[in-house]
Amino acid sequence: MSKHVRRQLHLDPTLCDAHGFCAELLPDLIDLDEWGYPVFIAGGLVTDIPEGSAGEAKRAVAACPVGALRLTKHA
Amino acid sequence: MLTHRLLPIDPQTGRARDLRSLAAHAAAFGPLPTPPSAADGHPGALIEAIAEARLCGRGGGWFPTARKMQAVVDSAAGRRQRSPGSRPVVIANAMEGEPASGKDAVLLAHVPHLILDGIQAAAATVGATDAYLAVHRGTPSIDDLDRAIAERRSDPVRVELITPPARYVASEESALAHWAGDGSATPVYGDRPFERGMNGRPTLVQNVETLAHLGLIARHGGAWFAEVGDAQAPGTTLVTVGGRVRQPGVIEVPTGTPVSELLARCGDVDGPVEGFLTGGYGGAWVASEALWSAEWAPAQVREAGGVIGAGILWALDAGICPLHEIARVATYMAGESAGQCGPCRFGLPSVADDLTDLARATSTREDLARINARLALVVNRGGCKHPDGTARFIGTGLTVFSEEVAEHLRGGCSASRTGNSLPIPQVRKSPVKRAGKDFR
Ligand code: SF4
Ligand code: SF4
Numbered sequence: 001m002s003k004h005v006r007r008q009l010h011l012d013p014t015l016c017d018a019h020g021f022c023a024e025l026l027p028d029l030i031d032l033d034e035w036g037y038p039v040f041i042a043g044g045l046v047t048d049i050p051e052g053s054a055g056e057a058k059r060a061v062a063a064c065p066v067g068a069l070r071l072t073k074h075a
Numbered sequence: 076m077l078t079h080r081l082l083p084i085d086p087q088t089g090r091a092r093d094l095r096s097l098a099a100h101a102a103a104f105g106p107l108p109t110p111p112s113a114a115d116g117h118p119g120a121l122i123e124a125i126a127e128a129r130l131c132g133r134g135g136g137w138f139p140t141a142r143k144m145q146a147v148v149d150s151a152a153g154r155r156q157r158s159p160g161s162r163p164v165v166i167a168n169a170m171e172g173e174p175a176s177g178k179d180a181v182l183l184a185h186v187p188h189l190i191l192d193g194i195q196a197a198a199a200t201v202g203a204t205d206a207y208l209a210v211h212r213g214t215p216s217i218d219d220l221d222r223a224i225a226e227r228r229s230d231p232v233r234v235e236l237i238t239p240p241a242r243y244v245a246s247e248e249s250a251l252a253h254w255a256g257d258g259s260a261t262p263v264y265g266d267r268p269f270e271r272g273m274n275g276r277p278t279l280v281q282n283v284e285t286l287a288h289l290g291l292i293a294r295h296g297g298a299w300f301a302e303v304g305d306a307q308a309p310g311t312t313l314v315t316v317g318g319r320v321r322q323p324g325v326i327e328v329p330t331g332t333p334v335s336e337l338l339a340r341c342g343d344v345d346g347p348v349e350g351f352l353t354g355g356y357g358g359a360w361v362a363s364e365a366l367w368s369a370e371w372a373p374a375q376v377r378e379a380g381g382v383i384g385a386g387i388l389w390a391l392d393a394g395i396c397p398l399h400e401i402a403r404v405a406t407y408m409a410g411e412s413a414g415q416c417g418p419c420r421f422g423l424p425s426v427a428d429d430l431t432d433l434a435r436a437t438s439t440r441e442d443l444a445r446i447n448a449r450l451a452l453v454v455n456r457g458g459c460k461h462p463d464g465t466a467r468f469i470g471t472g473l474t475v476f477s478e479e480v481a482e483h484l485r486g487g488c489s490a491s492r493t494g495n496s497l498p499i500p501q502v503r504k505s506p507v508k509r510a511g512k513d514f515r
Pocket of ligand 2: 262263412457460
């Protein structure tokens with residue numbers, strides 16, 4: 001895999017139900033707000049995934065019970 | 076300068092003329108040239124004229140209309156499937172979601188055929204076979220509009236009148252496309268209407284003022300349009316002027332007209348005014364002295380700290396407590412959440428409750444800090460910009476009226492009168508779950 005690949009995690013806020021698994025798996029990237037909803041620490045609804053966290057990000061996508069998370073890869 | 080393009084004035088009465096009948100409309104504006112279309116090989120001619128006009132969308136975003144229409148054309152051209160069910164759609168937005176706005180209603184009541192001309196021109200340009208005119212349920216002019224549409228039997232594209240529920244976010248463009256397709260007026264996250272709008276079709280959603288301008292550009296061209304107004308966003312525009320002015324109402328002015336002149340057109344302010352609300356409940360408050368000399372054009376109003384949005388200028392009576400007004404509107408906006416996104420559904424009501432306490436002068440410094448922290452937390456996290464606009468309305472208000480905030484933290488209030496100023500249609504409870512039948 002080339003190191004120029006940019007992985008991003010996308011959150012659909014209209015689907016998210018505050019189950020919080022994503023923040024457990026990616027604590028460096030995701031906080032939970034006072035109502036239990038994920039906050040991307042870098043802001044917004046799309047966040048860059050560092051190389052070392054790609055596995056956890058995939059697991060977070062699979063763990064989200066409502067399919068609110070999506071991963072994209074751009075060269 | 077008095078320039079009446081969209082709303083011709085009767086010299087006798089000084090009021091906008093009633094051009095609801097097709098005959099009166101044709102006599103006032105002249106015939107609509109057959110819009111260039113895909114059939115005659117020049118579908119792009121009108122887009123070129125709009126680009127030359129530098130027409131920007133009057134629904135609130137002031138996005139270049141030519142670019143938006145081109146995006147619909149490109150999205151349709153890029154599709155492999157060309158069945159009628161995937162052809163572009165035009166939705167004319169006359170929802171008037173902002174409670175303090177009156178311009179859509181004025182256009183519908185005086186020049187419905189100019190809007191319908193714009194719809195025909197837009198439909199021909201993007202190759203749409205279906206077009207809709209969206210007015211909120213309960214709009215008084217519905218029968219007149221039915222009649223106007225029925226008068227135009229020879230139009231190439233049939234226009235259907237649709238009536239989504241009168242909810243604040245129902246006028247957001249993805250919500251309108253959603254309603255037209257699936258009958259639910261909730262915003263849709265992710266898909267952009269020009270790519271995947273109504274039933275997945277490329278969808279052009281345009282405010283009816285924008286479409287009325289289009290009806291004139293189709294007649295007179297882009298250079299004519301740009302003859303008046305601000306250099307970056309030329310033409311005329313409608314402004315709803317309200318609050319503490321002698322003659323509140325909707326006026327048509329060239330963009331770039333100084334705010335002081337807009338107010339003079341409405342009989343001037345009628346007493347002391349410390350702050351103006353610009354752009355509506357998703358807009359921004361500006362201190363009087365900062366706005367007074369500014370020109371009413373997107374960049375200049377932004378520089379003064381405001382936002383034109385759908386063209387709302389509200390002079391808040393200095394005798395009324397601004398924090399009371401901010402809390403009322405915040406409570407209304409919290410109740411207008413579609414209940415889909417956590418920060419909107421939980422964040423807005425919690426801020427509105429704290430603002431209500433602040434307005435009652437029962438808050439502490441910590442309470443104020445919590446308001447500000449939560450405002451920062453609701454921005455950029457919703458499926459649509461409802462929380463962002465609401466946060467801007469509240470945040471700018473707390474800054475512009477910071478002296479009043481300080482007074483309230485001391486337990487006082489300097490309002491000389493009680494009472495309400497800003498119009499609130501109906502306050503609903505904040506949704507505890509996703510929007511249900513009241514968005515259908
Ligand atoms: S796991 Fe899914 S539902 Fe749970 S907080 Fe994360 S995105 Fe939301
Ligand atoms: S931000 Fe609020 S209004 Fe917008 S989609 Fe989410 S819940 Fe609905």
